[in-house]
Amino acid sequence: MDDTLYGKRDKRGNWTPNKKLQRSPIFVWPAQPLKFLRWFLGYPGYLWPWNAGYFAASLIVWLYLTPSLETMREFHAQWISLILARNAALTVALYGGFHLVLYVMRRQQTKFKYNAKWPDVDNPTFMFGNQNAENIFWTMCSAVPIWTAVEAVTWWLYANGYLPYVDFAEHPVYFVALLILVPAWRELHFYLIHRLIHMGPLYHWVHKLHHNNVNPGPWSGLSMHPVEHFLYFTGVVTHFVVPSHPLHSMFQLMHAGLSPAKSHVGFDKMVVDGDRMIDTDNYYHYLHHKYFEVNYGEKRIPLDEWFGTFHDGSPESDEVMARRIKAKKYTRGGSA
Incomplete structure (x- = not known):
């Protein structure tokens, strides 16, 4: 598979796709119903393969790997430990699987x-001087426990009737529509907390740990400060x-827990065999790690376009970004 058919490499060997980033065909005018349907139902698209x-x-996890609500009416170490072990196993399988194939076996x-x-394997910026070691530490020792804690509280609230409940048999259309909207809500929530933790002291105290990963890999996805983990899973x-x-x-929590592996994998496509590839669709977020601001x-909700922080990877976007950052420095009283 020749990746130069799909992109180009600079003098340093860094690869960029030929295809510019474009917003999803949702918030567009005039409306494009056929294009929307192809995006929504097609492959790759909104549903397939990742969200599906x-x-x-x-x-599967809800039906077979989660205790009954009756069991979870009281907090007990036994059922919480089962959820912790399950989340840890899923994390190791997915994040470790990406890492094994792409970064160990290469x-x-x-x-x-x-x-x-x-x-990096010898960089004092990272704990132990090793990027992967730090990423794995924060993922397994902070992300998974906090994910589990938020999940345990959620099930306890459901089990005790404290949350508004809807059943598929009574409201099938609403039930399915809400499932479809979960990834979109995840994206909106992520944007809101992400902008929050990029502000002043919060960035330096909390989010900088994640941004040490200028060259992210799968384990970078959940390598965050515990405060960020809590905000992220809320x-x-x-x-x-x-x-x-x-x-x-469950879909909300699993999406939050599993999707960062793909969005930080560092590869635009994963070669399966010969000419068969899986599109990881993570260039958008990679550019955030590269340029920070x-x-x-x-892409689904074009908030970055609306607020002037969109970058499509082109030289034109580089110029827009440079002007915006320069203007921000002047606004803060800095120098050019």
Whole structure:
């Protein structure tokens, strides 16, 4: 597979796709119904393959790997430990799987890899001087426990009847519509907390840890400060207000817990065999790690376009970004 058919490499060996980033065909005028349907139902698109995969995992986990609500009416170490072990196993399987294939075995070397370098192994910026070691530490020792704690509280609230509940049999259309909207709400929530933790002291105290990963890999996805982990997983709180089924909350939590592996994988495409590839669709967020002050959200809701922080990877976007940062310095009383 020749990655130069799909992009180009600079003198440093860094790869960029030929295709510019474009917003999803939702917030466009005039409306484009056929294009929207192709995006919504097609492959790759809104549903397939990633969101459908996260939902399938959520359904299996809810049906077979989660204690009954009756069991979770009282907090007990036994059932909470089971959820902790399950979340840890899923994390190791997915994040570790991406890492094993792409970064340990290096099955495709640097084909479709945005940054030609591999993760740092001797850099004092990182705990233990090793990027992957730090990423794994924060993922397993902070992200997974906090994810589990938020999940345990959620099930306890459902089990005791404290949350508004909706059943598929009674409201099938609403039930399915809410499932479809979960990834979009995840994106909106992510944008809001992401902008928050990019502000002044919060960035330096909290979010800077995540941004040490200028060249992210799969384990970078959940390598965050515990405060950021808590804010990140609170997206499920919307189901404390909006009538929902526990499956909606499970989808919300699983999407939050699993999707960062793909969005930080560092490769535009994963080569399966010969000419077969899987599009990871993570260039948008990679540019955020590269430039820090662009692409705070994702493509589905064009918030970055609306607020002037969109970057499509082009030289024109570089110029817009430079002017915006320069203007910000002047506004703060800095120098050019």
